[in-house]
Amino acid sequence: MNRVLVPSSPVGPLPSAWRECVGTGRMNLALRADYQESAALVQQEIGFRYVRGHGLLSDDLGVLRESQGVTRYTFTYVDQVVDSWLRIGLKPFLELGFMPSALASGNQTVFWWQGNVTPPRSHDDWAALVRAVLRHLIDRYGLEEVRTWPIEVWNEPNLTQFWQGADRAAYFRLYEATARAVKDVDASLQVGGPVLSPGADDWWAPFADFVASRDVPVDFVSRHAYSSGPAQHVPFGVYQTFEPPQALLDQFDAPRRHLAGTALAGLPVHISEFNTSYRPDNPIHDTAWNAAYLAPVLAGGGDLVDSFSYWTFCDVFEEENIPTSLFHGGFGLLTHRQVRKPTFHLYAFMARMGASVLARGDDHLVCRDDDGRVTVLAWQPLGGSDDGPYGSAPATHEVRLRIPVPSDVAVVRRSVSETEGNAWTAWRELGRPRNPSARVLDLLHDASVPALRHSALVAVDGHVDLDLVLGRHEVTLVELLPVTPDEHPGLDDARLLGQGVVG
Structure with a gap:
């Protein structure tokens, strides 16, 4: 692709x-x-x-x-x-x-x-x-x-x-x-x-x-x-x-x-x-x-x-x-x-999208704010009933973008799909209760929260490559947040278990 x-x-x-x-x-x-x-x-x-x-x-x-x-x-x-x-x-x-x-x-x-x-x-x-x-x-x-x-x-x-x-x-x-x-x-x-x-x-x-x-x-x-x-x-x-x-x-x-x-x-x-x-x-x-x-x-x-x-x-x-x-x-x-x-x-x-449009395609919208934050909305393209019965869309869809950024970025991704952020799917699995109890209603609220993932990308020549694999019927929001590391003298994640020599 x-x-x-x-x-x-x-x-x-x-x-x-x-x-x-x-x-x-x-x-x-x-x-x-x-x-x-x-x-x-x-x-x-x-x-x-x-x-x-x-x-x-x-x-x-x-x-x-x-x-x-x-x-x-x-x-x-x-x-x-x-x-x-x-x-x-x-x-x-x-x-x-x-x-x-x-x-x-x-x-x-x-x-x-x-x-x-x-x-x-x-x-x-x-x-x-x-x-x-x-x-x-x-x-x-x-x-x-x-x-x-x-x-x-x-x-x-x-x-x-x-x-x-x-x-x-x-x-x-x-x-x-x-x-x-x-x-x-x-x-x-x-x-x-x-x-x-x-x-x-x-x-x-x-x-x-x-x-x-x-x-x-x-x-x-x-x-x-x-x-x-x-x-x-x-x-x-x-x-x-x-x-x-x-x-x-x-x-x-x-x-x-x-x-x-x-x-x-x-x-x-x-x-x-x-x-x-x-x-x-x-x-x-x-x-x-x-x-x-x-x-x-x-x-x-x-x-x-x-x-x-x-x-x-x-x-x-x-x-x-x-x-x-x-x-x-x-x-x-x-x-x-x-x-x-x-x-x-x-x-x-x-x-949550940025104020200015950088790019728009059949499966994505990319925007940016003045502070350098880049947002990507991506989705699995659908063609209506011609695609076949509900749920017959491909199991995955890939979106690959090369995005200009001012620095290394933190990546925060929120997703909804057939299995994530989808209370309707959970409701079906619970037997389709017409009048859910308070406990089941709480479960449905929990199931409705989008999945959240976070990672980091290192900028190379002023850009990062963002590779997204979307699940069936997925819509995802990705935020790329510019990173400027603060100084923390003495911090060394390799010593989190107390290993190493002090002195």
């Missing part, structure tokens, strides 16, 4: 798009202790900037209330949710949806918690609601703060599950009423859409034509990205096939491709949801395969979009009803009770 020669000069900064936003279950869930503990852990070890979830205007947050002919806007729960996010450094990425039942034109709902997905009976009343929500948020958190919060209109209106009839004209009307209401509150607030699911690129041109012809405000565009095939249902779960990781990057790039030459060309692009599977009950989310598959997406996605938001940060999530097992294929980086999944560690590894 050829050795990759890493350049000594950076090619540019490491884009931060991978950590700009993360997804969450519906906003009401942020009132729960397990959710708040998970969010705090994610912020401590990864540190996202924004969080996006459904249900801001759904009935379980109680924003729009009616009693005996009197309408009241109520922010009791909204304030608690937003306060809890801001306390730990998360800003809201506001999704305006779903429809309050008091304003809905029909009874169609989505998810176990029944978010209403019908248009408003009155667009004037809807616009009044939007203005009331934003004015309250500005009163509470300040205009300068709320100006930094993107405001997205609805969720995946091209799907009949999320928008009655997937009626494009009706969504355009809703978008216009909403965007104008947002700008009525303050012209500098950021509003965008159309929040498309995969497979809806035929909406881009009509959306661009509509907003341009009617001079409707658009500050950014957004869509979602998933790479899984149709669901193959089993009790309390699904299995799916997967396209190669490049399919996700192609979806990231789709808005800019389709909007080139339109009035919306050049706008910021936000992938406000992405993952491998679009299902919250696919076991793939819990595996090391998921982390290795997504590694090149995190490494390269920032070249294509302004943000891409992993869906979601924890398994406190109830779209398909209450989960029936600790590991159940949930979207989360964390299970309930904060057991870290391999994909959590992929994100934590990215958070």
Whole structure:
């Protein structure tokens, strides 16, 4: 295998798009202790900037209330949710949806918690609601703060599950009423859409034509990205096939491709949801395969979009009803009770990467900090379902790099794979307990810790050769730390057993 020669000069900064936003279950869930503990852990070890979830205007947050002919806007729960996010450094990425039942034109709902997905009976009343929500948020958190919060209109209106009839004209009307209401509150607030699911690129041109012809405000565009095939249902779960990781990057790039030459060309692009599977009950989310598959997406996605938001940060999530097992294929980086999944560690590894990119390849990303610390993220390349059944990837994968360094280096390596840093594997070996005891839960937390190795390399002619052998589905982070030995007169490791002559 050829050795990759890493350049000594950076090619540019490491884009931060991978950590700009993360997804969450519906906003009401942020009132729960397990959710708040998970969010705090994610912020401590990864540190996202924004969080996006459904249900801001759904009935379980109680924003729009009616009693005996009197309408009241109520922010009791909204304030608690937003306060809890801001306390730990998360800003809201506001999704305006779903429809309050008091304003809905029909009874169609989505998810176990029944978010209403019908248009408003009155667009004037809807616009009044939007203005009331934003004015309250500005009163509470300040205009300068709320100006930094993107405001997205609805969720995946091209799907009949999320928008009655997937009626494009009706969504355009809703978008216009909403965007104008947002700008009525303050012209500098950021509003965008159309929040498309995969497979809806035929909406881009009509959306661009509509907003341009009617001079409707658009500050950014957004869509979602998933790479899984149709669901193959089993009790309390699904299995799916997967396209190669490049399919996700192609979806990231789709808005800019389709909007080139339109009035919306050049706008910021936000992938406000992405993952491998679009299902919250696919076991793939819990595996090391998921982390290795997504590694090149995190490494390269920032070249294509302004943000891409992993869906979601924890398994406190109830779209398909209450989960029936600790590991159940949930979207989360964390299970309930904060057991870290391999994909959590992929994100934590990215958070440790240096600021400037030296090299990027099919199986590695090399970065450097100004103090000379070099970081290497390496992974076993995966090609989706074409690789064969789960676990059929090669047993090992080699990455060989020649890296410029200012001195000898200490080498610290952290790894997750099928056997290391993998609580899901341990859970299977323990018999797949749906409701682990406290003792078993402690064991799963222990099993979720990445393997850590350390060594040293001597620099030769200003570089070191780093040879990595990765296991199946492994993602590894290597830190090369410049070494300047301190003086310790009299120390001699050869005499640790007291041997030798003194005098």
